[in-house]
Amino acid sequence: MRDFSRDTSALALNTATLGHNFDGFGAGWPPERIIEACAERGFGGIVFWRRELDNQAREIGERVRAAGMQVVGLCRTPYIVGSGAPEQLDEARETIDVAANLGAPVLTIVTGGTEPETKGILESQKILAERVAVLSDHAADMGVKLALEPLNPMFGGNRTVLMTVRDAVRVCNWVGTANVGVAVDAYHVWWDTTIAESLREAGGERIYGFHLCDWLEETGDMLLDRGMMGDGVADLKGLRAAVEAAGYCGPCEVEVFSSRDWWQRDPGEVLDTIVERFRTVC
C-alpha cells in the first residue's frame, strides 16, 4: 500500500465537501480561492461540479494546473436512466464537453433509477449500458473517460441502478468500450464484504476513481450526513488496500456531503482536517 503519512500528492478535494454546490450551504468560496487553498496545503488535485464552473471550465482547469495540481475529474452527468432521463441525454453529452474543456480525465456517472414500467434493476442496467455506449463514443472523441459510480442501495428507486462494484463491472462489460470504468466511493461500498473480489474482477485499469469519506454510526440523513474520514465505522485502510491490490494507484478524492457539520465550518479548517485525516486514517 502507498504510504500517505508524509505524501499528500494523491489527495484530491471534491469541492462538494465545501458545501457551496448545494443551495444554502457552504462559505461560497469561488474556484480561484479553493485552488489556492488546496495548493497551499499540498493537495494533488481537485474534482469540480459543473454548476460552479459557469462557462469558465477551460480557465479554471488551467488555473489548477498552473498551481501545480491536476483536475482529477468532473461531477457529474444528469441521470441517464429512470423517470425523465431520456430528456437529459443531450445534457449528458454537453457535460462530456465541459469535462474536456476543464481537462478532466474522468466524468462521473450517477445513473438514475429504475426505468418506468419496469421492476428491479437488471432491465434498467441493460438500458443504461446502451445509453452509456452511445455516450462513450462521444467521450472517446473528446478524450474523456466515463466512471460508473455504484451508490449505496438506499439510493435505489430514483438515483441509481448500480448498487455494487459488481453491478458496475457488469455494465462495463456490456458496454464493452475502452473508456468506461468504475468509481469506488467508500460511503457507497464500505459495507460490501465481497468488494475485494469485485475490485479484482474490475482490475486496476478499470477503476477510474476512489472516493473517501466515512459512514457515521448514527447516519441521520441519507444524502447529506456523511462523516469525515476517521469519524465513522468504515474500514478505510482496508478498502484502500483492496483498491490498490486490484491495481489502482490514482488519486483519492475526498467527498463529504455534510450539511449538519462540515458545511457549517470554515473551509480552511475543513481542508486542514482532510489533510490530517488523509495522512493518519486513510
Added chain:
Amino acid sequence: MRDFSRDTSALALNTATLGHNFDGFGAGWPPERIIEACAERGFGGIVFWRRELDNQAREIGERVRAAGMQVVGLCRTPYIVGSGAPEQLDEARETIDVAANLGAPVLTIVTGGTEPETKGILESQKILAERVAVLSDHAADMGVKLALEPLNPMFGGNRTVLMTVRDAVRVCNWVGTANVGVAVDAYHVWWDTTIAESLREAGGERIYGFHLCDWLEETGDMLLDRGMMGDGVADLKGLRAAVEAAGYCGPCEVEVFSSRDWWQRDPGEVLDTIVERFRTVC
C-alpha cells in the same frame, strides 16, 4: 411457483403494518381484533411484536390457533452487537421465552451495528456469531428457531452488520447450529442482483421467513416509508421465484412500515389491500 391468485393460506400479517407498535401511529387495535380481522379475510398467520403481547403471549398464541391461523413468528430480539448490545443479551434470552410461550416457531434477529472500537462489519459478524451460538442453545431448548435478517445497507452503523443474504449465510455457517437461519425481506434485498445465488447457497431449509412490502421509487425516510406491494420498483414475483427455487415454501409475511400513508388508514382497508395485492402482484 405457488399460485396465490386464489389461495391466501400462505399470507401472514406482520402487525407492524398497522402502525400501533410505534408510538403515535396506528389505530390501536388490540391483538384480539387483529386476529379476528385477519381470520375473516383468509390470512394464514400473524407475526407479532413483543411490545403488544404484554404478559399474554400464551393466550394470544392460542387465540390465533383457535381462529384457524398460525403464529408465524415474533419480532424481535434487541440488538446483540454494536454499542450497548452486551447489556441486552439477557433481554434477548427473555425474548426467546416469549416466542416459545406464543408458540412462534421463529424469532427474528436484527443484529445491531458495528462493535465499538472496530471498523467495517466482518469483525462484528464474528462477535455476532459467538453470541448467536450461545442464544441458539437456549432457543433449541425452547423449540424456537432464530432468523438472522439482513437489512438494507443503509442501516449499517447502528442497526445491522448483515447487509445481504450472503452475509447472513456466512454467519449461519459460523454459528453452525441447526436452529439458526435467514429471514429474507424484500425491502432489504430487492436491489441485490446476486440474491438467487445466495438463496440457493442458503437452501430452503435455512430460509426461515420471507417478508413482503415494496421499495418506493421516491423513498423519503429510511425507516418508515416502505411501500405496499405493487406501489414500488421491487421485482416481487422475481424475488419470490428465487426464494421458492431455493426450496422455501413457507409463509409470506407482509411488513409495511409506512408512517405517511398506510399507518394513517383504517386497518380494515389496509388488510383488504394486502389481500388483493398478495393475490395479484406478489
